[in-house]
Amino acid sequence: MTDTTLAASTEPATADATAAPAAAASRPAVREIGIIMNGVSGRMGYRQHLVRSILAIRDQGGIELPDGTKVTVKPLLVGRSEAKLADLAAKHGIDDYTTDLDAALADPRWEIYADFLVTKARATALRKAIAAGKTIYTEKPTAESVDEALELAKLAAAAGVKTGVVHDKLYLPGLQKLKRLIDSGFFGRILSVRGEFGYWVFEGDWQPAQRPSWNYRAEDGGGIIVDMFPHWNYVLENLFGDVQTVYAQAAVHIADRWDERGEHYTATAEDAAYGIFELSGSQGPITAQINSSWTVRVNRDELVEFHVDGTHGSAVVGLFGAKIQPRNATPKPVWNPDLEDTHDYDADWQQVPTNDVFLNGFRQQWEEFLTSYVLDTPYEFDLLAGARGVQLAEAGLRSSREGRKVELPALSLD
Numbered sequence: 001m002t003d004t005t006l007a008a009s010t011e012p013a014t015a016d017a018t019a020a021p022a023a024a025a026s027r028p029a030v031r032e033i034g035i036i037m038n039g040v041s042g043r044m045g046y047r048q049h050l051v052r053s054i055l056a057i058r059d060q061g062g063i064e065l066p067d068g069t070k071v072t073v074k075p076l077l078v079g080r081s082e083a084k085l086a087d088l089a090a091k092h093g094i095d096d097y098t099t100d101l102d103a104a105l106a107d108p109r110w111e112i113y114a115d116f117l118v119t120k121a122r123a124t125a126l127r128k129a130i131a132a133g134k135t136i137y138t139e140k141p142t143a144e145s146v147d148e149a150l151e152l153a154k155l156a157a158a159a160g161v162k163t164g165v166v167h168d169k170l171y172l173p174g175l176q177k178l179k180r181l182i183d184s185g186f187f188g189r190i191l192s193v194r195g196e197f198g199y200w201v202f203e204g205d206w207q208p209a210q211r212p213s214w215n216y217r218a219e220d221g222g223g224i225i226v227d228m229f230p231h232w233n234y235v236l237e238n239l240f241g242d243v244q245t246v247y248a249q250a251a252v253h254i255a256d257r258w259d260e261r262g263e264h265y266t267a268t269a270e271d272a273a274y275g276i277f278e279l280s281g282s283q284g285p286i287t288a289q290i291n292s293s294w295t296v297r298v299n300r301d302e303l304v305e306f307h308v309d310g311t312h313g314s315a316v317v318g319l320f321g322a323k324i325q326p327r328n329a330t331p332k333p334v335w336n337p338d339l340e341d342t343h344d345y346d347a348d349w350q351q352v353p354t355n356d357v358f359l360n361g362f363r364q365q366w367e368e369f370l371t372s373y374v375l376d377t378p379y380e381f382d383l384l385a386g387a388r389g390v391q392l393a394e395a396g397l398r399s400s401r402e403g404r405k406v407e408l409p410a411l412s413l414d
Ligand SMILES: NC(=O)c1ccc[n+]([C@@H]2O[C@H](COP(=O)([O-])OP(=O)(O)OC[C@H]3O[C@@H](n4cnc5c(N)ncnc54)[C@H](O)[C@@H]3O)[C@@H](O)[C@H]2O)c1
Pocket: 038, 039, 040, 041, 042, 043, 044, 045, 079, 080, 116, 117, 118, 119, 121, 139, 140, 141, 166, 168, 212, 227
């Protein structure tokens, strides 16, 4: 831990790392940004944020801004186990780690606080980081309730700190292809979106589960609605339109599960959710229907797929792939249960070419956030956007509990 490790770190490249982003004229040629990375031993913290994003940016020598400024990154690993942090630091050539979050937050060398903790621990840590005046970058969901998520957004706004919330699914190659299709007008008027997300997560008895056990305990912040509805909110609002209402049915399909130590526990959080969302599309209302499940065996090309139907064409997109069927290449099936249908419906679809190089989505968003931070430009995927994601999760849970459609009022910082 700690004071010694913190003290051993080298100085940042800028003379005053706490200063507000400097005006372009006085910006140094190289700007090193110190980033507190909390929860870095976890699945997301380690793989996506540390290895695939921050270390990848470090190892390529930083990122270059349009004006030629180079932005480099310096991580400070924070966690509860000094031994784990020491291992990670040694393995990846990182100078700084600590178990003392308060000391890290008090140290002006670290400008950004990044949070990958279990959901339950997030709000307390974010509150501290905002009070310390740090720029915030965080996993979703930003809090466990919309009130708390909105309060965090307001606190950050009042403190004048920039905030960013992970919106990784928007950066998936398949969804970027979908965005291109939408922007090109391919669909005509979009009518509906059907999403299928999920895969089988083992119960943990005869094969270890491939997700953490807290995901299945409501009291520990688990549940597929809290996990996935924040994603669906930003996917829907950024691609199709704001979510106006939600109807969701949650299910604990498998109550008996075994944890990381092989011990039996009773699942208290839903492992599947069947949701219907009404959206305000730019050309009229859109109905979205998304199934999210950790209790489904995959019979699709990818672990997530969205099928979009429009008046002029349809598309099916996944993490990577995208295929389309325009109006003028649409077959004309006729329902006849007496005749076997030999038409090859798969063959009616055309692959959308990639035409681009897509970075890892987490890293691309980190690069955009760092750029926005240094240049002091507006950043739309902020804690208010994060609060809308929490709002949808909360409304989905309420809908399921009360068996009715729930409206989502617009959230604001006022
Ligand atoms: N963007 C995405 O696609 C995506 C995917 C999965 C999870 N997530 C989110 O990322 C976060 C972490 O999920 P994960 O799957 O990496 O979980 P994980 O259990 O693998 O990691 C959680 C981390 O939090 C730490 N931690 C646990 N309890 C703590 C406590 N009480 N106080 C402080 N630290 C604590 C752990 O040591 C670990 O470092 C969650 O909020 C989850 O919703 C996002």
